[in-house]
Amino acid sequence: MATVPTGRSRATIIDVAQAAGVSRQTVSNSLKHPERVRPDTLERVLAEIDRLDYTPSTAATSLRDQRAGAVGIELTGLGTTPSEALAPFLLGLAVHAPAHDCHIVTFATDADRPEPERYRSMWRSRLVDAFVMMDTHPDDPRPGWLRERRVPFASFGRVWDDPSFTAWADVDGRAGTSDAVDHLAARGYERIGWLGWPDGSAIGDERRSGWVDALERHGLDGPEARAEQDLVSAMAAAEGLVDSVGGGGAIVCTSDVLALGVHQVLLRRGLIPGRDVGIVGFDGSQTARTHGLTSVHQPYGAIADTLLTQVHDQLTDDELPSAGVMLAPELVPDASTERT
């Protein structure tokens, strides 16, 4: 018989271990890491847990070591321009959390601007021990605010205003666009253009530099154009760029949204992406998958795993890592770079 959570439990972990004929560790694993326990053993242990109405006191453990066992993440960028990275990044965190003996707590405000105060209240209330954050940007008030108050955190993306902060993992944008050019050259595309964001975006400039490097390496040159991060702007900029690269050419884009702009322009002209003009996007978003766009994918699982390691180290050693971690993205080919 299953029981309701009434708090009347008296059995200890030792009672359960003896009744099921297993170690205390196995009882603990059955609750926290069932995938590590053999199915028949798991069934036996859970049956005894139910029969004895055993409930482990996570709260007691937490009180003893003064740890919530939780990492917080603010859900941002979900207003008018939600980040397509949010869902896969959250999945990466949730999948990797058990291996770091923690769980992931989300929080948000419906305020228009970031509210660093909310971080401290989450931390002060012991709902979380530390934070991971994403979408950091120049003039972001959060990293400085948290560092000043010595709240442990790690960032998906470098903290641009503070190069001395090392608890970050990021994706090597330069390597990604350089791979994109190699991929296109290997498939025989001739003129390889660039569709990027306006100058002055740290991420955008880095991605462009990979295209420049690779063109040089291949002894090529190519036209370029700029667009804002929306479909209308991307389509407008793509018109001239498609003319410049011509049939048998290709365009590397700084984001999947810009790549979609090129795709839509080809469609409108009765051209077939891949066969007539190649396209490579960046981010590996749902948009890329929906439209068959070859794209440079972000390794969300590895990013999440790295950040959780970095906050864990801060909590145990009170030390920042010696350097941030730059992860290689992966180009995933799709229809938009298929020549036949």
Next chain:
Amino acid sequence: MATVPTGRSRATIIDVAQAAGVSRQTVSNSLKHPERVRPDTLERVLAEIDRLDYTPSTAATSLRDQRAGAVGIELTGLGTTPSEALAPFLLGLAVHAPAHDCHIVTFATDADRPEPERYRSMWRSRLVDAFVMMDTHPDDPRPGWLRERRVPFASFGRVWDDPSFTAWADVDGRAGTSDAVDHLAARGYERIGWLGWPDGSAIGDERRSGWVDALERHGLDGPEARAEQDLVSAMAAAEGLVDSVGGGGAIVCTSDVLALGVHQVLLRRGLIPGRDVGIVGFDGSQTARTHGLTSVHQPYGAIADTLLTQVHDQLTDDELPSAGVMLAPELVPDASTERT
């Protein structure tokens, strides 16, 4: 000076309240609900909290009332076909959680199939008191599994296999597509077609019935076609349907992905969505926003708020609500139904 989380604190909430000249409730609010405290008072209270190195013992409270104060949500559908609803639904939960005095804990496995066992281990370990879930479907093993074990939960979407289960909130699909027809008729579109999923999907059939109802009400009839939930299938089905409704006609779709298929077919033919043929999608997804598709939006905030109320009631009264809650979706017009 801010302090590090060493667990050496000795001050009590009373010390802080006296030092700041406020009530204990104000100290508590300053930590848990800073938005309820006047900024100058908040600053003073937080300064005293820092000075006295006060840390509230959430863990002690949790131990006393045997509650984690947390609601769990499994992150599913993020593999090959991520749900675009996940991010906005999570945001709704995180925004509404403080008003329900709880926080949101995410969890996931990288397993291919749902693993109900993971729910019980989260619950048994007292990481959460209850769950909300999404993407329930016929033959979903999770609801029955949880009910059998009396684990409290509420579902975004009806539990199709178990009409006696009332802890759900859902969106009235029939009302949404009926509104879509009204919107199109009011804007002067003549033939109004339907692009839906193959028969046998409970959600799809319900959405189609709103289109049927509304056509009857307006004394109209219209052609229909079916497609799977992917862009290639949607584009193939849209070809004939666009011919059937003709210029000045419109198509209501059971999802934004199908609406995108119609949009792409128009683009390929050199037609302009809205001016030449109207399109209405369903879900209010990022895809709809990117492509300027009029769409029936899901009220994620209201859904999250309703589900958190339902789990709270189960925890305090051990009772299911008398009935599920059906919420009205909202049609948000965009370029795809603009005639000029």
